[in-house]
Amino acid sequence: MDRKKIKKKQTTLSDIATTVGVASMTVSRVINRHGYVSEETREKVMRVAKEMNYRRNGLARNLKRQRTETIGLVLGDISNPYSTELARAVRETASTRGYNLFICISEHSAKEDIAAFESLANHGIDGIIVATRSNKAGDEYLRGIVESNIPVVVIGRDFRHETVDYVSADNLRGGFEATQHLIDLGHERIGFIGATLSGGASLKRLQGYLNALGEHNISVDERLITGRKEAITDVPGYSTEKIGFEGMKRLLSLPNRPTAVFARNDFTAIGAMSAIKEASLRIPEDVAIVGFDDIPLAIHTSPSLTTIRQPMRLQGQIAAEMLLQKIESEEKSPREERILNCELIIRGSTVLSKH
Amino acid sequence: MDRKKIKKKQTTLSDIATTVGVASMTVSRVINRHGYVSEETREKVMRVAKEMNYRRNGLARNLKRQRTETIGLVLGDISNPYSTELARAVRETASTRGYNLFICISEHSAKEDIAAFESLANHGIDGIIVATRSNKAGDEYLRGIVESNIPVVVIGRDFRHETVDYVSADNLRGGFEATQHLIDLGHERIGFIGATLSGGASLKRLQGYLNALGEHNISVDERLITGRKEAITDVPGYSTEKIGFEGMKRLLSLPNRPTAVFARNDFTAIGAMSAIKEASLRIPEDVAIVGFDDIPLAIHTSPSLTTIRQPMRLQGQIAAEMLLQKIESEEKSPREERILNCELIIRGSTVLSKH
DNA sequence: CAAAATTATGTTAACGATAACTTAATTAAC
């Protein structure tokens, strides 16, 4: 075959320089609108640059300038409205401040977490926001990144480091309020779906649940707490519905089944609702249910889902601001931590609608 | 303040080389596991690299190697399940083939489209998949990118170029089948929400609707076609629900209102359903409704939504494969076009459930 | 009108990594 693709090289500054008959530095000045260039030269250079379809090589530029004006965001799961709202807020804040955003997805895999961190760090990104689930291998790698002086901010996940800022919803309080709401409605046998106690209640939402029970002297029944062990799995997005479905079935099969359930997130709650309906029980009369996150779907389920709304956009915005601050400041600032309030949204899955 | 942050520079190959007492090329060989190095030297280098927390500078590396093993994906809207499934499939395919994926969001803004293209191109990305809505300024910029020999594949959007591959769902046929389904159910006054005829039915789904009506000799009533003009707006994600809601209200206020409606996508359909319910009409008895996309929410609405399912993952996978093929092939291959079949999913919004 | 400031351009040396080449010592082959 003689129609091999001759990898036509990109036009470079010096290509233009040669054509116009100036030094490449002059061309650089024109391209960057910076420094003295005569109007005549500028026009000539611009014309030739356009003709030759010049595109600046960012690799070389960033290598020389030692910054990229780009930040990275690593998400565990892009199917979750929580993640997407986060991403949108981060992008918006970054964009306003003149930064580009590259998003990487890790699909809750430690290996992909590392691949994402590495890839971003390698590209000389100015800073990274991490919103994946914590896991050992990933965290270890992340620590290396932090220690090589790349600014990092984490959202809603464990990771302690003296220079890493932290943003999160108040999951502890949210979990507490969800449970409190059910207690206020008179429930005493309240289940939890989405985690087990074996991990020592590392999940803040579960801890909030336990705290609420404790405060009202309701004894904890471990059989009412169900869910797969807290660990990185290859389960993406919507499959948490399955955890909710199976967890609820387990709870319903108990000799003394709960009258209310708090699910660790809305997808889990929706799965649980399916199980309840399948058992021909009514929501909320037979089993009341509270979720967490207030995803857009929550208002469209039947009955609509009572849930804890967390400020997704705000978390993204604050994280981005923190990161940019770190990137741009000369001073080394102390670790900052922002924990944002959640809000109980009461809907039909706990309280019969009035009409 | 004297605790100014001394921007500790990253460790470089030659830092390690100096410490160990070898040439930086030797260190490079160790790091890249490529070329001859004695076991003794390798171990020493590895140890020092670890101690000094070495991280390879990808900018320099990629600049020299002229490739990054990274591809970019530009999405108009990340809140849409269509986009997220696409992204996941693209990531998976890319990852399997050893490529990283950077995702950019443009929020349906021409300016941000351009910013995303530019940023990706500048970073020397090996190729770009574009799944934004077409718009003049953005397309013009994209054309420049294509002409500077960066491989590009577009998904489900207009963009004609002899070297740009194209993947899409068969929107024309999908629109036809959605309408056909309603006709089969006996409907004759069928509305369309989400676009107007003024743009000359550039929207394939609308064209499919028109074709189906034509085939059954149902005359087109322009008052039954409603929606905002096809254009880039700053309206993100879920707000298409609003278009559906308002469009439906307009249709319901007609003297001779439609008995069925085809909405350009599921969010629009859901908005329309709200309007129908608000008017105290029944779905599907008074107004039947069909959406498009089969988003996860579609099964959870009440009644559940009849819709056209498009193969989101498949589109992403094929696009990624096409792009990687372009990137890796030496030969210049002719433009390829893949149009994928859609599937009608019949649910409660058009047919009363049987129980 | 000399000194200072401004404008316009060129030169040089990185940024950090690596491909391509060279040198030299070992080991294998015939």
Next chain:
DNA sequence: GTTAATTAAGTTATCGTTAACATAATTTTG
């Protein structure tokens, strides 16, 4: 035991851009 192959390094140039400095012409200032 001489030639060829393998192993283990080092040297040089370059990827494309830009910061920093240097030069020279022109303009402004006092």
